[in-house]
Amino acid sequence: MHPAFSVLFFTTATGAGYGLLALLGVLGGLGFIQPDFWLGLVGMMLALGLIAAGLLSSTGHLGRPERAWRAFSQWRSSWLSREGVASVATFIPAGLFGIGWVFFGRSGGWVAGAGLLAAAGAVATVYATGMIYASLKPIAQWHSPYTLPAYLIFAGMTGGVLLNALLQGFAVGSAAVSTCALLATLAGWGWKLAIWRYNDRLDIPTTANTATGLAGGTIRSIEWPHTEENYLLKEMGFRIARKHSAKLRRITQLLAFAAPAVLLLVAFVLQWPLAAIASTLAAFSQLAGMLLERWLFFADAKHTVTLYYGRE
Template sequence: MHPAFSVIAFTVCSGAGFGLLALVSAGAALGLIPADRLLGFVAMGLGLALACGGLLSSTAHLGRPERAWRAFSQWRSSWLSREGVAAVATILAAVALAAGWVFLGRTDGAFAAAGLATAVLSVATVSTTAMIYASLKPIAAWHSPLTLPAYLLFSVMTGAGLLTALLSVFGLDVRALAAVAAVLALAGWVLKRAVWHRNADHPGVSTLNSATGLKGGMVRSLEWPHTEENYLLKEMGYRVARKHALKLRRIAQALAFALPLVLFALAAVVGGVAGTVAAVVAAVVQLAGMLVERWLFFAEAKHTVTLYYGR
């Protein structure tokens, strides 16, 4: 599949944004995060900016972005439509919490309820994003029971990383949270390797035989219907990154999981300025690593239509 940068940026940013919003909102609602107004402004602001920025960047790949509002209408059947509805609901709940936190310095009562709602809705939104991909049968690598858990885990992993860095910058003791971020990085690493392992064994049930209805023996593409690349090959027959897939997998693992694991573990042990630097670097490196991971998620995914082209 063609890795459109707008979609890669959208899924990584909104995943991290909703993960951060879920953790910050739940933490504030439960009284685990102090109702400091500047902290509220920065934490909720960063979460909302990532979530909204991601949503806006996803409209950049639309052919007719001015009609994007229509995408809220088909939530009965379409995961993409459900994602739009869930994202807006989450953002509204988060804005309600942020208003109480930033303007009134309060995260209790009705604002706590808004915080819990934000946390639940964030999980729902990330789930709908995952289901857009998991529901596509023609792409075996995505039509997998691991797609939903992977999106959820990567969201909370990057969200926890950002929260650790943020609270650390505000001078709070984040040693326990850094330990959680390190464990999440390890869990993400294990899950990503499991996804790659599973996909290697599941190239898809369809073959050129079943695609053409020609039974038995071997079917080989003799001649394409066209001499140049068409929409199908440009959109679904993308091949550039597959050439470097192995190197990119190593880079993704180092940046998204291994390095953050070490740095968050360091922050969990040392604390202080060194711990803060480690946590901030870890959070930034992790997001960069997730961009590579998401690039591979698209570029390595094979669509059944490529069978018709002998690819």
């Protein structure tokens, strides 16, 4: 698949934003993170800002962005529509939670309720985003048991590392949050390695024979349906050299997982403000790495429509 930057930024930014929002809603609403005006304001602005920027970016990949609103009407059958509905609905409890926690300095009660609803909405939105790709049967690399958990794990991972950087920046770092961010990063690393191993060993049963419905012998394309490169091949038949893919995988592991894990460990033994600097660098490194991870997620995917163009 063609890795459009608008979609890469959308999935990376909204995943981190919803992950951070869910953690703030639960930990802030229940009082594990004490109300503080500037911490709460920066945290909510960061979470909602990433979400809004990602959602706006996603319209850049549409042929007619002004018609994006129509997607909301298909929520009964479309995961894309369900994602849109869930994302908008989540802003309501998130706004109420932000008002109570940031401006009123309260936790518990209705603030906790709003925070938990915002967290549930964030998880539901990420779930719907993951299902958009996991439900696509023509793309075997996505239609697997690994895709949906990956979206949820990566959202929790990036949100946790952002939360740790936020707390460290305000000199209220929590050993529990730092530990969870580190464990989530290691879990995300392990899950990504499992995905690559699964995809590399994937035996796709679809061939030119099954795609055309013609049995017997070996079907091969004598002449393409089109005389030149078209939209389908540009979008669905994007190809990346194996050696480039291997190199990008190593860089992804370094930026998204290894470097953040080391920086989080370093932050454990450093005092403020050095711990805050290390935690912030971990967040920036991970977000950059996840952009590259998203690029590979799309570039490595193969759509069965390419079988009609003689590609195996």
